[in-house]
Amino acid sequence: MFQKYWSRVSRIGIREGYDDSLTKRITLTNQFSVIALTIFCFSGLNNLSLGDLFSGVLLEGFVLVCLFGLYMNSRHHHDFAIIFLFMTINLAVFYFNSYSGVLSGTYLYYFPLILAIAFVFDIRKDQKIIFLNLSFIILLILVNLLTRYELFRSHFVTDEKRYQMFVFNLLFSCLAVGFFIYLTIKNGLKESELYNQRIAEHEQAEKKIKDALAEKELLLSELHHRVKNNLAIISGLFSLKIGNDPPSEARNVLVESRNRVISMSLIHNRLYKNSNFADVNFEQYIAELISEINASYPSISGSVKVTTDIGDVVLNINTAVPCGLILNELLTNCYKHAFMGKSQGTIHVSFQQENDICTLSVSDNGIGLASGYQEKESLGLSVIEALSEQLNGSFAYSSVEGTSFILKFQNS
16 A cells, blocks of 8 residues: 555656656655655644744744645756745755754755755756756755854754754654665666666567577578579570581670670679679689680680789679679680780789779780770670769770780779
């Protein structure tokens, strides 16, 4: 019964949507108001029983003041209710400390009052308010000290009555302090419970994210695997056609088409094998691509030497595919056209990155470009130009002691 009543009183004025800090402040203000009015009520009855009618009635009047503070909280005037409550209690302690003298022990109520201020306000956010409240307490204590507790001193209160009041005030001030110690322990346990609950929720959310990420990685891995397999099937179909010994021109078209498919398949194969499903290490990729293209031209592969100077460059899939296709076209052109009429040849592939700018360079010591090559319709050149535009890059050819191609683009 008491717990139900206490809980209902503690939540006076609290609305849905209030944050934890404001809810805690309102709750503590309500609880402290109940404690204060309880002390005022019993103190008033005690003074009335001692025959001090004026102080007894005044204390009971402070009960009504505390009830008014609860009413203001219920009307959602929370800042006013808090300030009003502390000002009222401070003035009450000041008055009765002077009224009944230092021997009555009324000053003992300053201890639960200071604890209440520490509880209600956040020391990190409400430093000015705390300072003003404590300054007001110190000011009133100094007034009583300087006036020697004679400002409102009552000659009705004898030393014997002061002793009785001291016992009463000591008891209730200790109970009030004990209540705040209880609140400290309770709030600490509650915050610890909330903290553990938040940790558990965080761990649960993190587990869900990890599970979703693992599922996504599995799906991406499966996607790259299936794309790789599909491209391998297409490449195999081209190989079957090549194996049927088609005419020379048709064979070249099939080989070139197969190599384009292989260049894309190698990228998806690397992504499938990596834990990172978005980025491709181009140093490893270029080595595999050179090996595949070299195997596609067995008649001249033994007389062509390929050297490389590859930096540690990582490209995402959107950049890697067009870049790989460009490299495939360049190497294919070298094997097909660069060394006609020559017994040996060298191809040099360089791929470096400085800051965000990647530079791909393919050069050979072959016969060079034929005059008017730009006017001739060539699928390979068209592919290179289109893919360079896709990369937002720039490229250039030169034909001095062979052929050299340089492509520059930004690695985003």
